[in-house]
Amino acid sequence: MRSALAENLLSICPIIEKGPTNDHILPLFLNLLRDESSEVRLNLFKKLDDLNEVIGIEDLQQSIIPSLMELSQDKNWRIKLSVVEQFPVLARQLGETFFNEKLSPIAAAWLKDSVFTIREAAINNLKQLSIIFGPQWAARNMLPKLLSQHTDLNYLHRLTPLFGMAVIGQTMPFEIIKKMFVPVLQTLQKDKVANIRMNVAKTM
Amino acid sequence: MIKLIPKVSETELLNVFSRFYKDEQDSVRMQGIDSCVCFSHQLPPTKVNAYLLPYIKKFAEDKSWRIRYLVADRIMDLATGIGFENAKENLLPYFASFLKDVESEVRTAAVGRLSDFCKILDAQSIITKIIPSLKDL
Numbered sequence: 001m002r003s004a005l006a007e008n009l010l011s012i013c014p015i016i017e018k019g020p021t022n023d024h025i026l027p028l029f030l031n032l033l034r035d036e037s038s039e040v041r042l043n044l045f046k047k048l049d050d051l052n053e054v055i056g057i058e059d060l061q062q063s064i065i066p067s068l069m070e071l072s073q074d075k076n077w078r079i080k081l082s083v084v085e086q087f088p089v090l091a092r093q094l095g096e097t098f099f100n101e102k103l104s105p106i107a108a109a110w111l112k113d114s115v116f117t118i119r120e121a122a123i124n125n126l127k128q129l130s131i132i133f134g135p136q137w138a139a140r141n142m143l144p145k146l147l148s149q150h151t152d153l154n155y156l157h158r159l160t161p162l163f164g165m166a167v168i169g170q171t172m173p174f175e176i177i178k179k180m181f182v183p184v185l186q187t188l189q190k191d192k193v194a195n196i197r198m199n200v201a202k203t204m
Numbered sequence: 205m206i207k208l209i210p211k212v213s214e215t216e217l218l219n220v221f222s223r224f225y226k227d228e229q230d231s232v233r234m235q236g237i238d239s240c241v242c243f244s245h246q247l248p249p250t251k252v253n254a255y256l257l258p259y260i261k262k263f264a265e266d267k268s269w270r271i272r273y274l275v276a277d278r279i280m281d282l283a284t285g286i287g288f289e290n291a292k293e294n295l296l297p298y299f300a301s302f303l304k305d306v307e308s309e310v311r312t313a314a315v316g317r318l319s320d321f322c323k324i325l326d327a328q329s330i331i332t333k334i335i336p337s338l339k340d341l
């Protein structure tokens with residue numbers, strides 16, 4: 001029931017407008033944000049734009065971040081996956097500055113997650129983010145974190161930048177590919193693990 | 205049937221309906237909600253008010269939670285059928301009571317329709333009639 005409430009609650013905000021939202025909905029929202037069930041918190045995030053539209057980003061930030069941090073480290077990887085998938089929406093709503101400060105460390109941590117599906121989703125996430133904030137933003141903020149994994153001791157984590165380059169490369173200009181991607185490919189083509197060398201070939 | 209055989213008079217159908225809606229088995233009465241939705245889409249507004257609303261109200265107050273659950277679940281179909289203005293006036297008290305129902309299934313069904321139902325209400329009704337019930341959920 002709380003899950004259904006979380007899904008429906010915020011749709012009321014645009015109808016009753018700012019004052020009553022602050023008085024009546026915000027306390028309920030904050031209460032649901034602290035709910036034990038991650039499904040409840042996730043449903044809240046799905047409708048966040050309704051609340052954002054009414055009370056504005058400033059008031060919203062304080063309450064969201066701790067809950068988001070918690071969800072991003074949830075034990076259930078499917079919950080984590082849903083948060084990853086919500087990130088581009090959040091990024092669009094919260095803006096670049098806020099994202100760089102608070103959310104980009106979370107997005108970077110997912111690139112090293114122990115579950116492959118999360119790493120894969122994090123790469124797709126990065127592609128979406130580079131479309132939203134532009135390739136220069138990605139080159140400055142996220143790509144160094146992705147590409148630095150090519151020296152990781154675990155070969156599975158060395159694969160991530162290769163998969164990432166294949167996906168994100170579609171949205172990147174030539175100069176960035178030449179400057180950032182090619183050196184990594186050159187290093188990894190000499191990797192001792194055959195799977196890495198094969199994926200270098202595939203990425204190219 | 206009212207959709208398929210328009211020549212059967214409404215009064216006849218309503219007579220049949222008035223007998224089975226009192227059936228002691230709630231599984232029989234449950235079928236009545238669908239009939240109400242169909243009737244509400246077919247009957248003109250005056251007849252909806254005269255014949256149908258009393259039945260909808262009885263279903264909404266039914267002693268079986270399964271019936272109340274169905275009314276809560278189909279509340280938007282009913283609201284569309286009887287008209288939003290009419291629904292605001294007549295269904296709002298029941299919707300608010302579903303949110304406080306003793307049976308959690310009924311409350312859940314009502315909460316599931318919350319955002320759609322609130323769209324047909326004005327801000328004041330939401331604040332005074334709906335939000336207080338949400339605080340107890």
